Amino acid sequence: MSTFLLAWPEAAALLVPAALLWWQLGRRGPGRLMRAVMLALLVAAATGPELAWDRGGSDVVLVLDRSASMGEARAAQDELVQLAADARRSGDRLGVVVFGDGAGVAQAPQTTGRPRLTDRPVGDSGSDLVDALALADALIAPGRSGRVLVHSDGELTGPSPQGAAAALALRGVPVDALPVARPPLPDAGVARIELPASLALGESFMAAAVVVGDAVERRGWQVVRHDERGAHVVARGQVELGPGLEVTVTFADRPAAPGVVTYEVTLEGQDRVPGNDVGRAALRVTGGERVLVMGGDGSAGNLARAVQAAGFEVVTRPEGPVTLEELLGYRALVLEQVPADRLGLPAMTAIGQWVRHFGGGLVLTGGRRGFGAGGYHKSPIEEVLPVTLELRDEHRQMAVAMALTLDRSGSMAATTDDGRTKMDLANAGVAAAIELLGPHDEVAVHAVDTRAHVVVPLTAASDTASLVGAVAGIRSEGGGIYVYEALVEAGKELLRSDKGTRHLVLFADAADAEEPGDYRRLLDEYRAAGITVSVIGLGSEADPDAALLADIAQRGGGRLSFTSRAEDLPRVFAQETVLVARSAWVDAPVTLVREPALTALLGPSEALGGPWPSVPGYNLTYARPRATVLATAPGDPTGPAVAAWRVGTGHAVALAFDLDDPKAPGLLAWPGYAPLVSSLVRWASGAGQSALGTLSAERAGRHVTLRLELDPDAHRAWPVAAPQVALARPGQLGDPALLPLQPVDAGRYEATFRLADDQPVLPSAILTPADAPDRPVAIHGPALRLATSPETEPRLGRPPGAQALARLTQATRGAVRADLHGLYDNPPSRGTLAPLAPWLVALALALLLLEIATRRMDLRWRRPRRAAPRPEPLRAPRATPAPAAEAPTPTSPTQPPPPQPTQGLHEALRELQKRGRR
Numbered sequence: 029m030s031t032f033l034l035a036w037p038e039a040a041a042l043l044v045p046a047a048l049l050w051w052q053l054g055r056r057g058p059g060r061l062m063r064a065v066m067l068a069l070l071v072a073a074a075t076g077p078e079l080a081w082d083r084g085g086s087d088v089v090l091v092l093d094r095s096a097s098m099g100e101a102r103a104a105q106d107e108l109v110q111l112a113a114d115a116r117r118s119g120d121r122l123g124v125v126v127f128g129d130g131a132g133v134a135q136a137p138q139t140t141g142r143p144r145l146t147d148r149p150v151g152d153s154g155s156d157l158v159d160a161l162a163l164a165d166a167l168i169a170p171g172r173s174g175r176v177l178v179h180s181d182g183e184l185t186g187p188s189p190q191g192a193a194a195a196l197a198l199r200g201v202p203v204d205a206l207p208v209a210r211p212p213l214p215d216a217g218v219a220r221i222e223l224p225a226s227l228a229l230g231e232s233f234m235a236a237a238v239v240v241g242d243a244v245e246r247r248g249w250q251v252v253r254h255d256e257r258g259a260h261v262v263a264r265g266q267v268e269l270g271p272g273l274e275v276t277v278t279f280a281d282r283p284a285a286p287g288v289v290t291y292e293v294t295l296e297g298q299d300r301v302p303g304n305d306v307g308r309a310a311l312r313v314t315g316g317e318r319v320l321v322m323g324g325d326g327s328a329g330n331l332a333r334a335v336q337a338a339g340f341e342v343v344t345r346p347e348g349p350v351t352l353e354e355l356l357g358y359r360a361l362v363l364e365q366v367p368a369d370r371l372g373l374p375a376m377t378a379i380g381q382w383v384r385h386f387g388g389g390l391v392l393t394g395g396r397r398g399f400g401a402g403g404y405h406k407s408p409i410e411e412v413l414p415v416t417l418e419l420r421d422e423h424r425q426m427a428v429a430m431a432l433t434l435d436r437s438g439s440m441a442a443t444t445d446d447g448r449t450k451m452d453l454a455n456a457g458v459a460a461a462i463e464l465l466g467p468h469d470e471v472a473v474h475a476v477d478t479r480a481h482v483v484v485p486l487t488a489a490s491d492t493a494s495l496v497g498a499v500a501g502i503r504s505e506g507g508g509i510y511v512y513e514a515l516v517e518a519g520k521e522l523l524r525s526d527k528g529t530r531h532l533v534l535f536a537d538a539a540d541a542e543e544p545g546d547y548r549r550l551l552d553e554y555r556a557a558g559i560t561v562s563v564i565g566l567g568s569e570a571d572p573d574a575a576l577l578a579d580i581a582q583r584g585g586g587r588l589s590f591t592s593r594a595e596d597l598p599r600v601f602a603q604e605t606v607l608v609a610r611s612a613w614v615d616a617p618v619t620l621v622r623e624p625a626l627t628a629l630l631g632p633s634e635a636l637g638g639p640w641p642s643v644p645g646y647n648l649t650y651a652r653p654r655a656t657v658l659a660t661a662p663g664d665p666t667g668p669a670v671a672a673w674r675v676g677t678g679h680a681v682a683l684a685f686d687l688d689d690p691k692a693p694g695l696l697a698w699p700g701y702a703p704l705v706s707s708l709v710r711w712a713s714g715a716g717q718s719a720l721g722t723l724s725a726e727r728a729g730r731h732v733t734l735r736l737e738l739d740p741d742a743h744r745a746w747p748v749a750a751p752q753v754a755l756a757r758p759g760q761l762g763d764p765a766l767l768p769l770q771p772v773d774a775g776r777y778e779a780t781f782r783l784a785d786d787q788p789v790l791p792s793a794i795l796t797p798a799d800a801p802d803r804p805v806a807i808h809g810p811a812l813r814l815a816t817s818p819e820t821e822p823r824l825g826r827p828p829g830a831q832a833l834a835r836l837t838q839a840t841r842g843a844v845r846a847d848l849h850g851l852y853d854n855p856p857s858r859g860t861l862a863p864l865a866p867w868l869v870a871l872a873l874a875l876l877l878l879e880i881a882t883r884r885m886d887l888r889w890r891r892p893r894r895a896a897p898r899p900e901p902l903r904a905p906r907a908t909p910a911p912a913a914e915a916p917t918p919t920s921p922t923q924p925p926p927p928q929p930t931q932g933l934h935e936a937l938r939e940l941q942k943r944g945r946r
Contacts, residue, residue, distance in 0.1 A: 035076025042071045059879035066875040073868040085119020086173040086854035087137045088112065089164040092145070093180035093208075095128045096152040096303060096819045101181070101208045106145055108179060108206075111848055113142040120852045123167045129154030129185075129784065129818075131163055137172075153785035153817045156186035161203070165196050172857040174201045177845070178836070181208040182829020183301075185818045193840050202842035205833035214243030215300040216269055217822035218293050218307025218815050225724060225810035226312045229357075232282040237293040237307065239277060240822050241269030248296035249277055255285040256354050262291070286315025286357025288758075288788065288811050303820025310788045310811035314717075315357040316341065319709060323347055323364030323393075329688045330696055331364055331393070331705055338706030340713075347371070352378040352386075352758045352790065356808070359713035360389035364688065365396075368403035368603070369589065373596040377761050380408035384676030385754040385764060386792050387806040389712030395686035399647040400612030403603035406460050414655035414673035415682045419464040419609055428609045429470040429486065429525035431518035432458050432601075434502060435536045435566075436475040441504035444594050445761060450566065451504045453594040454535060457564075457601030459496040461533075464605045465489035472521035475502045476509050480517035486524060509536050511576070512545030515561070519550070522559050530559045531586070531608045533601070538567030538574045538590065551583040562586030562608075564600055595761055615645045618663040620670075620685070626658040629672060630707040635700040643669075644691050647684040661685065670704075672711065677794055677806035679712045718805035720745060721775075723753070723793045725810050730783045732812055734767075736793050738775035744799055746775060751795035753779055753809070757787055769793065788813040 034040075046067040054063040090112055092105050113122050121137035129151035135143035161176065168174035176196060182205075193203050219238040227233055239249065250264035263279035283289045288310050295305040319340045321332040326346035328336070336342040343358070347366040355361065355378060368376065382388035390412060392398065400417040404410050410417055440451040462471055467490035473483040484498050514534055522530040532554070551561060561584025563577045568590055581588035587607070589600050606612055620640040630636070646661040651668045659670040661684065672681045686692065687705065695701065721738035734753055738746050750771060756764035769777035783789065791809035814821070834844050 035078060037075055039074040039076070040071065042074055043068070046071050057883070059882045062875050062879040062882070066872045066879070069868045069872040069875070073865040073872070077864040077868070079862045079864060084856045085117065085121065086175065086852055086857055087121045087123060087168045088174065088851055088854075089123040089125060089137070089167050089176050091125045091127065091157070091160045091164055091176060091178045091180075092134075093128075093155055093157075093178070094126050094145070094150055094152060095155040095183075095185075096817060097155065097181055097183045097301065098208060105179060108848075109142050109145070112177075112851060115848060115851055117852060119857070121172075123164070125160050125163045125167070126150055127156055127160035128152045129156060131156060131159035133163055133167065137167055137169075151785070153819050154185045155180065155183060155819060157184050157189040158186050158192045161189055161192035161196065165192070165199070165201070168199070168201060173854045174199075175842075175851065175854050176201060176203045177206060177848075177851065178203060178833065179206045179208070180829070180833065181210060182831070182833040183819070183823065184829070184832065185821075189836060190839060193836050197840040201840070203837055203840040204842040204845050205837050206845045206848075207830045207833050209830065210300050210828070213298065213300040214241060214245060215304075215822065216241035216243075216245070216247055216295055216297075217299075217301065217304030217820075218295065219274065219822055220815050221291060221293055221307050221309035223291065223309050223311045226314065226808075227283065229283065229286045229313055229315050232280060234278060234280050235291070235309075236276050236278045239267055239269065239275050239293075239295065240273065242271050244268075244270050245297075250294055250296075251279045251281075252292045252294070253281060253283065254290040254292060255283065256287060256357075257285050260284075283311070283313045286313045286318060288312050288353030288356055288790065290353075290788075293815075301820050301822075304816045304822050307815035308786065308813060309815060310353075310813050312356060312790075312808065312811045315359075317713070318343060318358045319360045319362065319713065320345065320350075320355075320358045321362040321364060322350070323362075323366050329364070330701070331362065331687050334702040334705040335362070335709050337702060338710065340706075340709065349375040350378065351375070352382055352756060353788070353811075355379065355382040355388060356386060356790070358388075359716055360391060360709050362391040362393070362709065363398075364393050365398050365686065366402070367397045368407050368409070368599065369591075371409075373408075373591075373593050373599070373761065374759055376408045378758070380412050381754075381756050381764055383412045383678035383680060385756060385794060385806060386790075386808065387677040387715040387717055389678055389709075389715060390680045391709055391712050392680075392682050393687050394647040394682075394684040395689065396613050396645075398686075399649055399682075399684060400603075400606045401647065403599060403606075405464075405606055406599040406602040412675045412678070412680050413682050414652055414671040414675075414680055415649035415668055415684070416652060417606070417612070417649055419466075419606060420650070427468040427470075427527045428465065428529045428531065429472075429522055429527035430461070430465065430531050430533065430605070430608065431472040431474070431486070431521045432461060432533045433474040433476055433480065433514040433518040433535065434458065434483075435477075435509040435540070436481075436502055436504050437477050437508045437537060437540050438504060439537050439540045446595060448594075449504065450537075450594040451502060453597045454566075455499050455502050457535070457597035458499045460598040460602040461605040462489060462495050462499070463492055464602060464609060465492075469609070470525055470527060471495065472518065473499055474514065474517050474521075475505075476514040476517075477505050478508070478510050478513070480513050482517075486521040508540050508542045510543040511536065511541050511580070512543055512547055512550070515547060515550055515554075515580075519554055519559060522554075523557060529608060530557075532559060532561045532584070533564060533586075533604055534561065534577075534580065535564045535597075535601075536566070536573070536577060538565040538569075538571035538577060541573040541576055544576055544580075547580060548583060551580065555583075555585055560585045560608075562604055563588050564597070564604065565590045566592075566594060566597070568592050593761075612648055613645055614648050614661075614663050614665075614667070616663055617642055617644050618646060618661045619643075621660050621662055623657050623659055625656045626670075629656055629658060630711060633700070633703050633707065635703040636707075638700070640700070641692070641694040641698040643685045643695055644689060645685070649682065649684050670708070672708070674715075674803060677792075677804045678715045681708050681712050683708070715805070717808050718795075720795070720797065720805060721793075721807055723791060723807045723809035725791070725812055727783075727812065730814065730818065732781055732783060732789075734769070734779045734781075734791055734793075734809060736769055736777040736795075736807065740775060743775070745797040747795040748798050749796065751777060751793050754792045754794055755781065756790045756792070758790070759787075766794075783812065783814050784818075786814045786817045 123137035124134040222236045251262040262281045293307045347370045405417040469489045471489045472486040474480045563581040565577045619642045655673040657668045661669040726733045753767045754764045769779045789812045793807040
């Protein structure tokens with residue numbers, strides 16, 4: 029609500045002299061009314077009129093510490109926000125800012141409502157109060173009085189917040205603190221762990237851990253090694269601690285497995301900061317000629333035995349997830365009929381990173397659970413394969429009508445690790461399904477909460493771009509998904525179609541699917557009408573509504589797919605579409621045909637030169653433009669049976685048939701079986717780590733300097749362009765960060781970055797040799813990680829957090845609080861003011877110009893005069909004839925009227941002068 033104010037109301041007394049001035053000088057002549065209004069406007073401007081809004085009340089911004097060191101105190105912050113919201117009076121507003129290793133606005137200042145803190149996640153591995161105070165400063169609008177309340181333990185990890193607090197103090201905004209007390213116990217922690225940069229499998233080493241404390245005490249310690257074989261205690265002992273002392277404990281070990289091995293140093297006992305009682309460090313162990321074969325139950329089959337016979341050290345394991353740390357211990361990975369959903373999105377991302385940036389070698393074999401049939405379309409693994417798995421219309425079996433119904437409930441508004449919402453990723457999944465359909469197919473899309481909303485009615489999938497654009501606009505609207513409504517509306521669309529295959533896909537949150545209604549009867553009717561139903565659930569089989577979704581898929585005659593990561597939805601939707609729209613497995617015997625490129629890539633081999641065997645079927649794929657096709661399957665249609673290529677710094681091979689199929693005795697008895705398998709695995713593992721140079725690291729606290737030194741004897745192969753370093757984090761989705769290296773000398777490059785948390789970072793320098801511009805190579809660096817999280821690292825010599833918060837409040841004339849009493853007892857806000865005086869003066873000037881124009885150019889308004897009637901023309905009287913006997917009487921001649929004097933030039937000038945004086 030706006031208010032009209034006068035800054036200097038006493039200036040209204042100027043109306044009296046202004047009125048006298050107008051009476052004496054301006055009340056006569058044209059423009060007198062404009063002169064009166066102009067004087068009134070100037071007097072009004074002198075009073076300083078202002079329009080104000082948002083007056084009264086004050087703004088309070090809660091700044092809440094969500095870092096890991098807060099522990100259980102974070103759970104009480106929801107109640108804290110509720111109490112602050114209930115304490116608002118008329119005109120008061122509450123804003124909320126959360127901070128950890130970043131800062132975000134949970135709620136802008138509002139007179140009603142309160143935020144849910146879980147809706148604004150921030151990383152908990154830091155406490156950067158500077159950004160949080162800057163956001164709080166920006167939230168308090170000019171003209172509003174305010175107060176900032178910081179709820180924290182004061183254990184800050186970012187720069188000093190004194191500068192941000194000073195900016196608030198200059199505006200008159202105090203900063204209060206509601207500190208979280210720590211228990212009055214001593215603190216001891218692991219400061220750092222010193223390991224070798226790298227190690228070959230079978231070698232032993234000596235290492236050291238530095239332990240600090242702020243009190244005299246005796247603590248026990250132990251070291252545990254974690255690798256792919258499990259956990260193993262390496263060493264244990266006792267250590268004497270004291271204030272300001274750094275005590276070193278040593279241990280020795282010989283790692284039993286290759287890859288990235290983690291060492292964990294633990295201090296026994298209880299103290300003030302339990303988070304730094306455990307320190308971790310990583311060591312990269314190279315494994316030599318090792319190949320990982322994954323598939324089935326992990327037993328060695330014909331493929332694994334063929335690789336082992338070629339001299340490789342083969343490790344077999346059942347199908348399942350794999351990490352980047354494990355992969356770095358192998359030269360090649362063979363996936364033998366492993367479906368994509370058995371790996372999971374993190375594992376497929378790790379495999380893609382390992383091939384592109386760490387020189388790994390991937391061999392993917394085919395079968396009824398491989399390639400497109402195995403769900404690899406739209407996956408990170410497809411991106412590194414030499415073949416694509418798209419659905420081409422000329423190879424379709426029959427036209428399809430597909431109805432996709434999407435959950436758009438409130439839970440779909442949650443954000444994922446990459447910043448997109450679950451709804452955005454579900455939309456991307458539907459787009460992936462639409463892009464796989466052809467112009468002869470039909471598609472319908474519904475968004476469902478408490479009812480079904482038509483996004484795309486049943487239509488031909490010809491204009492893919494417009495359909496994808498319509499789906500991209502779906503937004504989460506709150507509420508839950510009403511399953512029965514979704515099934516009914518999607519089924520109505522399919523019942524109108526005459527396509528040979530009619531399929532319904534229900535996507536729902538496995539923890540938020542409700543109102544199933546009489547779905548059993550409905551699904552029986554759909555099965556009778558030839559409509560199948562599949563379910564894609566966001567969540568896991570342990571979620572509350574997972575059993576309902578599983579029963580719908582079973583009764584609908586379709587498939588059930590669960591994914592706990594929304595980022596995996598495009599792949600899951602694509603897999604469902606591929607399985608419905610065509611058979612990705614060509615189930616027909618075919619004799620493989622060798623291509624001439626085989627000898628060029630693998631070298632001459634008598635076993636591979638003769639006739640090739642017949643296989644009972646093959647996976648339909650399409651070779652990429654840069655791929656090399658080594659053998660084809662000349663069926664209907666023809667597809668590549670064996671293809672290979674270089675991708676990034678690694679190699680990848682695709683064998684689109686089952687290499688261990690008991691129904692193919694001719695393949696298993698073929699003399700070229702073992703030579704082909706071993707040659708392809710050897711070629712795939714041939715990238716590995718380059719010997720062109722070394723990549724080392726030097727760490728000072730959190731800052732790491734990477735140094736790449738090239739071999740002087742290989743000067744001709746030195747890269748022309750500056751190389752880059754890929755910084756991969758295990759478990760991270762997407763591509764790793766790329767850091768450019770800067771030249772510091774001939775053959776030497778450096779780059780510096782900051783370790784942000786205690787997660788390991790695996791660096792790999794990527795460079796293109798001058799003598800092989802089409803073959804980038806990788807040079808691995810040491811595994812890097814902080815011993816503890818920056819949030820809990822030992823802070824010996826620093827003041828306690830409560831003292832740091834007290835100094836912050838003193839600098840802004842705030843207070844250290846024990847509760848929220850009087851939180852809104854601030855000066856009332858003067859509001860946002862808009863001065864009106866400039867507008868009044870401008871209007872007065874406009875009237876002055878108009879008044880001058882009126883006088884100078886005689887622009888007065890005159891009342892129009894009535895025109896005088898025109899006189900009748902004089903007519904001579906009609907002559908009366910004289911008597912004939914009389915003679916005419918002579919008359920005197922007619923006298924003309926006297927001439928009128930004309931106005932001379934002199935008189936005209938005098939008239940103009942008179943007008944000018946007026």
